Amino acid sequence: MNTATHDIVAKLWNLCNVLKDGGISFHQYMIELTYLLFLKMAKETGTESLIPEGYRWDDLKTKPESEQLEFYKQLLNHLEKDGSVIVKAIFADAKSSINRPNTLSTLVNEIDKLDWYNARRESIGDVYEGLLEKNANESKAGAGQYFTPRPLIDSMVHVMRPTLEDIIQDPAAGTGGFLIAADRYIREYSDPNSWTKKQKEKYHTNTFYGMELVSDTHRLALMNLMLHGLDFNPQGTGIRYGDTLSSDGKNLPPATLILTNPPFGSKKGGGLPDRKDFDFSTSNKQFCFLQHIYLGLKPGGRAAAVFPDNVLFESNVGRQIRTDLMDKCNLHTILRLPSGIFYAQGVKTNVLFFTRGKTEKGNTKEVWVYDLRANTPQFGKRTSLMRQHFEEFETAFGDDPFGSSVSLAKRTDTGEKGRFRKFSRDWIAERGDNLDISWLNNESEDDNNNLPEPAILAQEAIGELEAAIAELQGILQELGEEINF
Known part of the structure; x- marks a missing residue:
């Protein structure tokens, strides 16, 4: 992964940390990012013909913040039914987890101003693959x-x-x-x-x-x-x-x-x-x-x-x-x-x-x-x-x-x-x-001398407990139960 690609991956992933207060989990963020990056990368790679006119990146970007979130949800619904085979497949049953207008506008603005030119010179696919790896490593x-x-x-x-x-x-x-x-x-x-x-x-x-x-x-x-x-x-x-x-x-x-x-x-x-x-x-x-x-x-x-x-x-x-x-x-x-x-x-x-x-x-x-x-x-x-x-x-x-x-x-x-x-x-x-x-x-x-430091063992235990709690939360959600922890 070249330096420009690495920088874009890091900046996109840092947005996830900025937007956690918007109620977006790691996994939801990755899905949300897929919708937005598809629109942006179609523009960057000259493949916007895959997307119906009126529902492309610039159409979303130029909407006033007060209208942007509602338009975005309409866009997801429209692309599920219209566009190329790949568009309809990626946006099948697409639902947004974003509920705050400023959360979406922050995402759109930050994605738009990244250095896409240098990433495009190498492989724009590496940007996305880097995000998938980040998601796997961070979300546990x-x-x-x-x-x-x-x-x-x-x-x-x-x-x-x-x-x-x-x-x-x-x-x-x-x-x-x-x-x-x-x-x-x-x-x-x-x-x-x-x-x-x-x-x-x-x-x-x-x-x-x-x-x-x-x-x-x-x-x-x-x-x-x-x-x-x-x-x-x-x-x-x-x-x-x-x-x-x-x-x-x-x-x-x-x-x-x-x-x-x-x-x-x-x-x-x-x-x-x-x-x-x-x-x-x-x-x-x-x-x-x-x-x-x-x-x-x-x-x-x-x-x-x-x-x-x-x-x-x-x-x-x-x-x-x-x-x-x-x-x-x-x-x-x-x-x-x-x-x-x-x-x-x-x-x-x-x-x-x-x-x-x-x-x-x-x-x-x-x-x-x-x-x-x-x-x-x-x-x-x-x-x-x-x-x-x-x-x-x-x-x-x-x-x-x-x-x-x-x-x-x-x-x-x-x-x-x-x-x-x-x-x-x-x-x-x-x-x-x-x-x-x-x-x-x-x-x-x-060899006991090869055991990690106690602090590292404790961190690993915390990570495993967090993963277990997240899995239990998922089970409760599937069962339609209210989560109280």
């Missing part, structure tokens, strides 16, 4: 569920090596980070100016697919994709609004590459997914998404997906799904991730890398496990996760995204004192197909 409760750290996304994309020929899918798309990173990778390693007309048509109509269940998050995703130059069609490319664990997900086209970080927990209300193609029924969302991923791959297709530890060891239906995965796919690599990289500090996660076989049985012969968790700093606000933290893993992984037997034979098992080890399919079967494999003594957990 919930936002981190749909924002995967950029260094992890970039590392996963790098080892999976997307190409111009791929059909790429993220069934839990969040704000679109994986699809945007895949697009960036393809354009970096394949010059778009050299593409044929047929390749360009395929790229824009049959390359990027995603699905997002939460309407406000879907809105953020559409804005993010649009600013990064990716197309959207409600029935085709782009991120669709729907439930992957219903027939919506079954209608996503088979993919040659899936990159994703599915949500954790159980399906809302404890219900079972409405997917007739799933062989194993469970309310556990992670296992449902895992089935969707390996069933959604074309033969020879590959996937990299983030899952919590319980997916590796849960018994009963969990074991059945892992066995089915290793039968249908070559589960060649597991990356044990460090703690603290997601919003829920206690959640331990892994990346599973696998390739769909051309037969339905016996595709996994060996599983390589890279332990990036043991004796690694706990990441968070004090220690930032950086791309270089994945460099040794990427080297050990190699340059074959499919994990073929030839490429696996070139890998080096580093032994009990190293981070990268090989385990045979027979050995894994003997332990009940339990893939929660660790061998390094985590000295950082045993």
Whole structure:
């Protein structure tokens, strides 16, 4: 992110702090900002033709403060019904949380006077992506569920090596980070100016697919994709609004590459997914998404997906799904991730890398496990996760995204004192197909000298309590109960 972009992100986010007295939460602010930035960025990028005349940025900006808020609410209602496909999708069911005229006028005036020229010279999409990252880091409760750290996304994309020929899918798309990173990778390693007309048509109509269940998050995703130059069609490319664990997900086209970080927990209300193609029924969302991923791959297709530890060891239906995965796919690599990289500090996660076989049985012969968790700093606000933290893993992984037997034979098992080890399919079967494999003594957990200062521990505890309170408030709101704390 260049200096001009960084400055704009900081100034826009500081507006949130200024306007908290207006009753706007972090999440509401981000949604509100999406509406306003769409109007402003359409002007800055010369795409105002997407928006009906009379409802553009200058129309809003020039309204007297006494009329501006009422006009703004009319504008939101109008754009839901009129304009281009992307406009109607972003403004679908749009509602403003702003109730004070001076709150809106402050937002409009401050957004208007920012240095958009210098940001436009680089990538105006980076401004928006920077705001999404700020939202995930600052708001704690919930936002981190749909924002995967950029260094992890970039590392996963790098080892999976997307190409111009791929059909790429993220069934839990969040704000679109994986699809945007895949697009960036393809354009970096394949010059778009050299593409044929047929390749360009395929790229824009049959390359990027995603699905997002939460309407406000879907809105953020559409804005993010649009600013990064990716197309959207409600029935085709782009991120669709729907439930992957219903027939919506079954209608996503088979993919040659899936990159994703599915949500954790159980399906809302404890219900079972409405997917007739799933062989194993469970309310556990992670296992449902895992089935969707390996069933959604074309033969020879590959996937990299983030899952919590319980997916590796849960018994009963969990074991059945892992066995089915290793039968249908070559589960060649597991990356044990460090703690603290997601919003829920206690959640331990892994990346599973696998390739769909051309037969339905016996595709996994060996599983390589890279332990990036043991004796690694706990990441968070004090220690930032950086791309270089994945460099040794990427080297050990190699340059074959499919994990073929030839490429696996070139890998080096580093032994009990190293981070990268090989385990045979027979050995894994003997332990009940339990893939929660660790061998390094985590000295950082045993050494009391490595504990943070008491004040830092207290701050972290306060943060977790605030997040828990916010989640409880959300539950009460869903139940229609009055909040008294």
